[in-house]
Structures are given as structure tokens and as C-alpha cells.
Amino acid sequence: MRLVEPTKHTLNSKFKFRCHNDMSCFTKCCSHANILLTPYDIIRMKNRLGISSGEFLKKYTYTYSDEKSSHPYAVLKMMDDNEGKCPFVGSEGCGIYEDRPANCRYYPIGQGLMIRGSEEGPINEEFYFFIRDPNCLGYQEDREWTIQTWRIDQGVDLYDEMNREWKEIQLRRNTPGQPKLDPKKQDMLYMASYDIDTFRRFAFESKVLDLFDISKKEIDKIKTDEIALMKFGFRYLKYVLMLEETLKAKEEYIKESGK
Template sequence: LRWIRTVSPGIKLRTDNDGACLFVTDEGCSVYNDRPTACRYYPVGHMAIREAGATEDEARYFLVKEDHCKGHEEDREISVTDYRKEQQVEQYDQINREWMQLILKKKSAGPSIGRPSDTSLQFFFMCCYDMDRFRRFVLSDSFKASYDMDDAFYSTVEKEDLALMSFGIRLLKQILFGDETIAVKPGAEEKRLKERREIS
């Protein structure tokens, strides 16, 4: 994996010298049961778009035809709906939806939001991709002193990755775009600013 330093940081799988996936062996995909969404969809392309003035994003699908994909040679027709069920992508889409909405929110803001600071990019990366580090951050004393969350919340995110991922998206929306859905403890921001001034 490597960090792609673009407007929104991301990761991509490293390939071998010929560009092939490292998980593909002579017997086929070695992680087939746990393959990611892109592999489940292929050769169907999937994207989310939001029309100007719309409040909800819309899923769009398209067929990708490449010479190395031999599935196109099979005499079989299947609808996108049935293909999605067959590949078991529905649960993955549900998990990815919030993340896609975050990316759309950034894109729809356009140049008005400017380029995020390096600190913001690192925070984005942690919330989206580095779950171990993000979990330590959320369970830290400094986080608990800043956000008004109950014990049930901390118990859940300590054990459940999906709940932690979903919360990471909420936190990013609040910090980067001002979507206030997470209660901040009274005086927490002023206390942080005071501590920073004392350190500097």
C-alpha cells in the first residue's frame, strides 16, 4: 500500500512488475471471499454522482470492456441488480456509501474550500484508513475530554470496526465541513486553544 498525496489522500494496492494483483496466484484469487468492492463489481463500473442543486447522490453503473476480461465471451445476460446480488456487493455498498458522500461533499465544494492543510490530510488518512491509530485516538483521554459521548459509544467503537469507520466519516464531516452531528463538551475548544498557547 502507498499513500497517494492528492487533494484527498488515499491508498492503492501495489502490483507486481507486470501490473498484476499480488493476491492472484496460479489457483486464482487468494482472498476471494474477502475481495474488495472493486473486484466484486468488475467488469461493471460503479460511481456516485450528485446533480447540481440535488441533495442526494445517485448511483450509476456502466460496463467496462477490456481484452483480458474473458467473461464478456460467455453467452449470458444478467441485470445489474442480479449481478450485484450474485457478487454480494450490497453490504459493501452500504458501508461505502457514507465515505462516497464525504468525497462528493469535497468535490462539490470545488476550489472554494482550498487545499486542505497537511494536518487535515493526515487526519483524513487516519480516519479512513488507519483504524488502529484512529481507535486509539477516539479512546484517548484528550478525545473524551473534548466530545460528549456516552460509555456505550466507547464500548462499541472499541470492539466494532464498522461502527468506528462510520464515526470516522461523521467526525471528518464535522471537522472539515462543519456538519455538527457530534456534541462537543462546553469549553473544550477554549481549553485546547489555551493549552496550545501555553505550549508555544
């Protein structure tokens, strides 16, 4: 059972930790784990495996719906055996190590996000905490880090940058007074967050891009660049979930819908 320390830490907080394949606990932390995936996780992992996002989601994930926010989340599916191992972990370690999810990169650190009020308005504030797995011997090692240097070493700083807008959507949807999502919006949130290949088809085949003032240059980039498409998806979600007017509808569409 993993224990989460209640103390909140900053990027300057220090700790000692090291993980290597000579340790008796090597890869044990990769069993019976609840790994919630992010949009950028899916892109990296499905491209590493050379499959579509839809194929990846069907084979390697299950959907968890949060009761409070009614948000659907993709969670990595562990193997259906006594060990409950991650499907990508073998005796030599992680088979997709260079493209592993953000949660795996952060371990043994967890990250949280909250809204703090200020004179300028609400501010998103990140904080960190340590995860103590009784099977993990990594804390007994003498390599010292700060949370900041650990993030950089593990490459999770890039993942945080890529997923920041998506995390803000989850946070703002969790604020008091937000209504639960209807099934149609739940499906849209899931598709735009995780199923990037299906979202691309939706964006171009449904002509949804024609409804908004978007330059041809941006549309061309969305068509060929998955990161640009992912970030457009975040803007689109903020718009359809009525969190922020991130897109501007064309005048002719406004007039037509107003008739």
C-alpha cells in the same frame, strides 16, 4: 488497455458475463490494475491476513493524492515484475476472494457518484458503467444479469452500504469552492479512512472522545467494534472537515475554548 463505455447505466441495466478458471483470460484482469481501496476494504483484507491496518498499508499499498481535492487515497500495490499481478492472485485465482475489494467485486462494472440538485436540496446519485478489457472473454459468456443481481451475487451491496458515508465525504469535498486540505487534515483523513488501528489509539489515547457528547454505550461499542469505529471516523471527518456538524462538543469544552 481497459476501455470505459461512456453510457451511464442503472441497476436494471442488463448484460451477459461470466468468469471461471477454465477461461484462457482467467486472472489477467488482475494485472496492471489501479485498485483504489475503501475503508471497509482495508478492514476486511487486513483481518483476513491477520495483521494490523498499519502493516497492511505499508506492505500492500501506496498513497495517491488527488490534485483537485488534495485527498490522499490508498491504492493496492501490484507486484514489481513484468506481469504486474495483484499480490493476492495465484494460478488458482484470488487468495483472499471472500474478502476481495469492492472494485474487484464490481468488475466488469464501474460505479460513479454525483450530486444532483433538487427542491429538497442536493441528492447523491449513483450510476454505473461497463468496463471493456480487450483480454477479457467474460462478455462472450451467456449468463445474463442486471447490475442489481450482479451486485448482490458478488456481495458488493454490503460494501456500498459500509462505504456510502465515506464516498459522500469525497464527493462533497470535490464540489467547487472547497479549499485544499492542509497536511494535518490530510493526515487525519488518511488515518480515519484507512488506518483503523491507529485511529482507535488516537480516539482513546488523545481523549478526543471526551470532547463530545457521546454516550458511554457508543464509546464502549467504538472500543470493541471496528465497524462502529469506522462509522464514527466518518462522522469525525465530516466534523473536522467542516462538512457537517455530526458531533456536538460538550458545553464545558466550548466555554474553555472560548476563554
